Amino acid sequence: xxxxxxxxxxxxxxxxxxxxxxxxxxxxxxxxxxxxxxxxxxxxxxxxxxxxxxxxxxxxxxxxxxxxxxxxxxxxxxxxxxxxxxxxxxxxxxxxxxxxxxxxxxxxxxxxxxxxxxxxxxxxxxxxxxxxxxxxxxxxxxxxxxxxxxxxxxxxxxxxxxxxxxxxxxxxxxxxxxxxxxxxxxxxxxxxxxxxxxxxxxxxxxxxxxxxxxxxxxxxxxxxxxxxxxxxxxxxxxxxxxxxxxxxxxxxxxxxxxxxxxxxxxxxxxxxxxxxxxxxxxxxxxxxxxxxxxxxxxxxxxxxxxxxxxxxxxxxxxxxxxxxxxxxxxxxxxxxxxxxxxxxxxxxxxxxxxxxxxxxxxxxxxxxxxxxxxxxxxxxxxxxxxxxxxxxxxxxxxxxxxxxxx
Amino acid sequence: xxxxxxxxxxxxxxxxxxxxxxxxxxxxxxxxxxxxxxxxxxxxxxxxxxxxxxxxxxxxxxxxxxxxxxxxxxxxxxxxxxxxxxxxxxxxxxxxxxxxxxxxxxxxxxxxxxxxxxxxxxxxxxxxxxxxxxxxxxxxxxxxxxxxxxxxxxxxxxxxxxxxxxxxxxxxxxxxxxxxxxxxxxxxxxxxxxxxxxxxxxxxxxxxxxxxxxxxxxxxxxxxxxxxxxxxxxxxxxxxxxxxxxxxx
Numbered sequence: 001x002x003x004x005x006x007x008x009x010x011x012x013x014x015x016x017x018x019x020x021x022x023x024x025x026x027x028x029x030x031x032x033x034x035x036x037x038x039x040x041x042x043x044x045x046x047x048x049x050x051x052x053x054x055x056x057x058x059x060x061x062x063x064x065x066x067x068x069x070x071x072x073x074x075x076x077x078x079x080x081x082x083x084x085x086x087x088x089x090x091x092x093x094x095x096x097x098x099x100x101x102x103x104x105x106x107x108x109x110x111x112x113x114x115x116x117x118x119x120x121x122x123x124x125x126x127x128x129x130x131x132x133x134x135x136x137x138x139x140x141x142x143x144x145x146x147x148x149x150x151x152x153x154x155x156x157x158x159x160x161x162x163x164x165x166x167x168x169x170x171x172x173x174x175x176x177x178x179x180x181x182x183x184x185x186x187x188x189x190x191x192x193x194x195x196x197x198x199x200x201x202x203x204x205x206x207x208x209x210x211x212x213x214x215x216x217x218x219x220x221x222x223x224x225x226x227x228x229x230x231x232x233x234x235x236x237x238x239x240x241x242x243x244x245x246x247x248x249x250x251x252x253x254x255x256x257x258x259x260x261x262x263x264x265x266x267x268x269x270x271x272x273x274x275x276x277x278x279x280x281x282x283x284x285x286x287x288x289x290x291x292x293x294x295x296x297x298x299x300x301x302x303x304x305x306x307x308x309x310x311x312x313x314x315x316x317x318x319x320x321x322x323x324x325x326x327x328x329x330x331x332x333x334x335x336x337x338x339x340x341x342x343x344x345x346x347x348x349x350x351x352x353x354x355x356x357x358x359x360x361x362x363x364x365x366x367x368x369x370x371x372x373x374x375x376x377x378x379x380x381x382x383x384x385x386x387x388x389x390x391x392x393x394x395x396x397x398x399x400x401x402x403x404x405x406x
Numbered sequence: 407x408x409x410x411x412x413x414x415x416x417x418x419x420x421x422x423x424x425x426x427x428x429x430x431x432x433x434x435x436x437x438x439x440x441x442x443x444x445x446x447x448x449x450x451x452x453x454x455x456x457x458x459x460x461x462x463x464x465x466x467x468x469x470x471x472x473x474x475x476x477x478x479x480x481x482x483x484x485x486x487x488x489x490x491x492x493x494x495x496x497x498x499x500x501x502x503x504x505x506x507x508x509x510x511x512x513x514x515x516x517x518x519x520x521x522x523x524x525x526x527x528x529x530x531x532x533x534x535x536x537x538x539x540x541x542x543x544x545x546x547x548x549x550x551x552x553x554x555x556x557x558x559x560x561x562x563x564x565x566x567x568x569x570x571x572x573x574x575x576x577x578x579x580x581x582x583x584x585x586x587x588x589x590x591x592x593x594x595x596x597x598x599x600x601x602x603x604x605x606x607x608x609x610x611x612x613x614x615x616x617x618x619x620x621x622x623x624x625x626x627x628x629x630x631x632x633x634x635x636x637x638x639x640x641x642x643x644x645x646x647x648x649x650x651x652x653x654x655x
């Protein structure tokens with residue numbers, strides 16, 4: 001075999017130009033494809049982050065009726081037993097108890113509907129890095145009576161630090177909820193939409209406002225590694241009984257999942273087209289190569305070389321072209337995309353505004369997940385394998401007389 | 407001679423007919439007024455029942471005719487001190503804990519009042535059972551041992567009324583309003599009101615317990631008991647003011 005390999009390798013470089021051109025086409029194909037995939041996956045990652053990291057967390061425990069009704073009456077009591085049960089799973093990192101509902105908030109003359117999130121400051125920060133987003137004032141402390149409000153909301157109501165926000169709503173079991181609170185800090189929420197309507201309160205303060213003593217709408221469950229999500233979800237689902245239920249972020253935001261999937265599917269079609277074109281390019285080269293060397297092959301077989309050995313050499317040649325192209329493509333795309341992911345491309349003008357409207361930061365993000373790269377390598381390899389079948393057939397079916405007369 | 411007799415008889419019958427229609431309208435008016443009086447001060451307890459919980463609110467109520475009413479919540483502690491004022495067809499809510507006067511906009515009129523099965527509109531009751539409806543006597547039924555008239559009320563074209571149709575049962579003897587069924591414009595039953603516990607309150611005998619049962623919701627009910635009522639009390643229109651909302655006890 002080693003001889004065959006050596007021969008195949010040397011055959012490649014007998015026609016340097018042709019080899020290099022073919023390798024170049026594969027190289028660019030891999031590079032472009034990796035770049036595009038990286039960009040797509042990068043934006044998906046950001047989209048998932050928007051939901052998971054900045055808001056819902058990986059999974060949430062709810063009262064079984066809560067997701068349908070979203071009513072404050074479908075809450076459950078916080079219990080240490082439940083927390084222990086969940087934390088006993090090794091994939092689970094930490095939990096955040098939350099009480100969320102809607103209210104009307106007003107300053108002196110203006111009123112707006114807001115979403116009130118009652119949470120525990122420290123674990124909340126661990127998940128969403130909320131402390132970093134405080135633009136004015138300070139973050140909530142334990143037992144804080146104050147509120148954090150989004151910048152958009154503060155602007156609309158024209159309120160600043162230490163101003164009073166009045167809120168009214170309907171609480172647990174229909175009890176009127178009414179209260180006034182000082183603004184402790186103003187945050188810039190990662191989601192521009194939430195920025196215009198979010199109010200964070202310390203959990204027990206929030207429970208008091210809604211007269212929902214010790215009650216929660218959700219228990220956010222965070223896991224150490226997002227790849228273990230499905231496994232952890234299955235385990236917890238088995239362990240939790242009525243009236244609790246657990247949902248993953250995919251179940252809570254199926255629109256996000258579908259958006260990503262459909263976008264990915266579109267990307268696959270584009271890549272398929274790209275690789276088909278490259279594939280035919282390689283096939284063209286191989287066909288030309290064989291046609292050109294027909295006499296040579298005829299002579300070799302005539303003097304006694306076994307056809308299968310010739311086929312093997314040609315197979316290796318094709319494979320080598322594919323491998324060199326793919327490897328060089330990867331060798332360039334990996335450092336390039338690593339650099340690009342550290343320095344995302346900023347968008348300006350209209351495009352930026354549109355992005356922000358949809359709730360995204362106006363940058364093109366890149367992903368450096370290994371799958372971005374080895375997908376391309378595997379695809380090229382498979383294509384090359386398929387194309388390499390041609391020279392094998394050709395060598396086996398070759399009519400000796402015709403070849404010698406070429 | 408025969409023609410004369412015929413004419414006289416005809417006149418008698420004709421004379422009797424309009425009297426019948428006036429009777430029903432008058433009946434409804436008197437039953438309605440009996441319940442309210444020209445003015446009143448009362449103490450009520452409202453219990454809200456739901457499949458998994460129950461809640462009780464106590465309140466004090468002042469009314470003057472059909473146009474003015476003021477409600478002061480006296481229990482539970484979290485809601486104590488809230489005041490609701492109705493002046494004609496406008497409604498205000500004073501929330502002392504946040505020092506805010508809220509005017510209830512028309513868009514909120516169909517929302518539940520204090521989480522009960524009554525809407526804000528029910529309390530404001532800008533429509534008059536007498537003036538805004540056409541009345542028709544459907545027949546007689548026996549309810550809780552009382553002989554009652556069953557009356558159908560259909561709103562007038564221009565009336566600002568949310569109901570498509572109302573059935574009322576009024577007892578023949580004391581003109582007690584014992585039951586009502588409220589239908590929407592598509593003739594679906596929305597609410598049923600049942601009044602029981604007939605007692606002497608001040609100068610009259612009236613039902614002192616009202617149950618409001620929404621048709622579409624299993625296990626939902628609101629019960630209002632009139633613990634104490636005084637009628638024809640001296641009240642001025644000036645009592646029913648926004649400033650007074652903050653002072654009333």
